[in-house]
Amino acid sequence: MREISGEDIEALAVGAWILGTGGGGSPYHSLLNMRRLYRDGVRVRLMDPQVLADDDDVAVVSNMGAPLVSQERLADSRLAARAVELMQEYLGRRFRGVMSIEIGGNNAIQPLMAAAHLGIPVIDADAMGRAYPEAQMTTFAVGNLAPAPLTSVDPRGNEVVVTRAADWKWMERTSRKVCTEFGSVAATCKAPRTGAEIKRWGVHGTTTKAIRLGRAVMDANRRHDDPIAVILEAERGKRLFAGKVIEVERRTTEGFLRGSAAIEDERRARIRINFQNEWVVVWREKRPLATTPELICVLDSDTGEAIGTEMVRYGQRVTVIVLPAPEIFLTARGLDLVGPRAFGYDIDFRSALAP
């Protein structure tokens, strides 16, 4: 157990945005919430999942919805905490700690915001190792853990508990409908996990990893080194393509932001990247160059800063990199849930990192 410093949170915001693979929402507003809380003297602790007792109860939080909406609604740490309180009220039990469902993007800081009000530690783990658009796209779903209950709250005082769901897909559908009605953004507390479940199925050490990644980029920029080279070295990734964004097309359907971006390099070679909140498949002509579950990150070529699917625009100079996926997702059941077919692309997963 250690105290998370203010500097750690700054680095976490940078690292989590990169692990967001285009989605997950910018952590900026959550970072602002944390800065205000830290200025008021609040501190949050980080706990290694290995020291959890098997029967400890842990809250799993996320902010659900379209990143575009969060840019207007902003973030509110009290709502993040309220979703956990509602779960405690429903269960009649108190939580040992709180963890994120996804380390990529805004949700990396969601458990810190809840923990700041609840006085419990953040567990150093998540269930994606990146960001994904749907609730069943988690290592917990790969492990067939129970999908319910779930709490969902909005700032107007609307609160919903989904007490049961036939499976993860149904939980996604039901909770997504609630979220869409709330205005396509909601603070949620997912199905609680035991210490044993987190030790077996969690992606461990991801908060620490995001902090490390963020620090590497911030240090590289300070030293005027190439931040992208630093990321690739630290995370065993691969540089896929560099060029200029020449076209972006977007549409919002069923609460998801879908579309594609085309990027062209100096020699007129061109790739297209499809997205559903996050970057999903990179194409050259009709050939997939990289697909989920590996992490496709589009970075500002100069600063290494991640560029989100809702912010990508014509004329940006970007570098596309691929980072390795958590092992759990490379199993048959893992690929069923988060491979290209889970996003409607009839292609097999082939690692872009294979030599």
Add this chain to the structure above:
Amino acid sequence: MKRIGIDVGGTNTDAVLVSEGSVEAAVKVPTTADVTEGILAAMRLLRDSAGGAYRDIAAVMIGTTHFTNAVVQHRELAQVAAVRIGAPATTALPPFCDWPDDLAKLVADGTWIVQGGHDYDGRPFMPLDPEEIRGVAREIRARGIRDVAVTAMFSPLNSSHEDAVAEILSEEIPEVSVTCSHWLGGIGLLPRENAALLNASLVPLARRTVEAFERAMRESGIGSPLYITQNDGTVAAASYAAALPVFGFASGPTNSMRGGAYLSELEEAIVADVGGTTTDFGHLQAGFPRQANSIVQIGGVRTLFRMPDLVSIGLGGGSIIDPDRIAIGPQSVGFRLTEQALVFGGSTLTATDIAVAAGLADIGDRRKVAHLAPALIDAVLARARAMIEAHADRIKTRAGDAVLLAVGGGSFLIPDRLQGISRVVRVEHGSCANAVGAAIAQVSGEVDQVFQGLDRGEAIARGRSLAEQRAVEAGAAADELTLVEAEDIPVAYLPGHALRVRIKVVGNIARA
């Protein structure tokens, strides 16, 4: 067609007369504390210099860094009341929450977050409560604040709550000046609100400044319309610019780069604009400044303007030299160069003095720097070269040598040979490139509208033709319009596939 372009910088006021695309006359005078005097002096000098050509002026275009400087230097900013419409959402992060503390302390004079705003699908998030708004308006009036920024959740998709609040404020507060955030930007509540707050804070200064410009025009006997240059290299009518000063924030560097491109006929180059206090490095692509990728900070405030991608360093003609540490700037004597520099009989060692001593420039009295040690001159020039090489490299988009275009009054500080630069280009009138950029500025036409029942291609085409029509109405030549911005945002859950389209086209002023 004749036009006068004027650039009011922190150090110099430059003026050029451009006739049928060529520069007839170019002059440079020191900027005065009261900008009017400097402009009048420049116009007098321009008239004497141009002789018979100084007549039938069709338009005067003025660019100024006045508003940016006010923010950066924390001066002449009005105190602002912030009214945000979005409660019970957004309250955790109140207005000014991501401003630097010192600037917020200077500008913020009360923040209110009232119920209301919209959702992404256009439905009201919460209803507005007119009584609550009237209560806020009375509190603002009681505090004696006249400048108010109003920002509603999702106002770029539905501005009705901002409009309604602005109306109530106008009813309740005499002489109130309201900036609505939807005039300034798109989705992104905090950066849009920040832009509105900065704008509201600058409106009184902008009004005074534009009035001073207009007075200077009248006094110099020119009756042609006055335009103010904008961030994107286009011009706007003076009255519009007085209400929306933030749109002129980056016009200085934009004008220099556009003017440099025009004079050199280079389409692709690194531009180093050396002024009195700073050097701005930018990158010309297809004759236009490359835009910054990310959110732009002004005086430490995050906003969402499209701005040229710039790297600035404290190196200019007026930079103060510390001979012991061989340090250049960032302090500068600014427009007091002609009093304080050694070559003008002053007592401050400046970069200009070093350049004169080295024979790079012929300004003032060379004998007054004859005593400077050659070793000091060489060391300072080496330091300047290192600063220039490092920053020219930072603005590059790829490795390899690039052409560097040196403009601005202090461009004598740029050496002819630089590492990483294939050649250094200098142009006639290059020291007044910014005024040339103002004189050749184009006119734009913009559309920001929701289209329904059309597919994406049709909606964009419809928006584009509407924008083109507006540009032509504003005086652009119909056959030279280019698309500079196209953005479409889907608006889900409205009948008939609604698409919000933002289009901007620019074109040259049509010849009479």
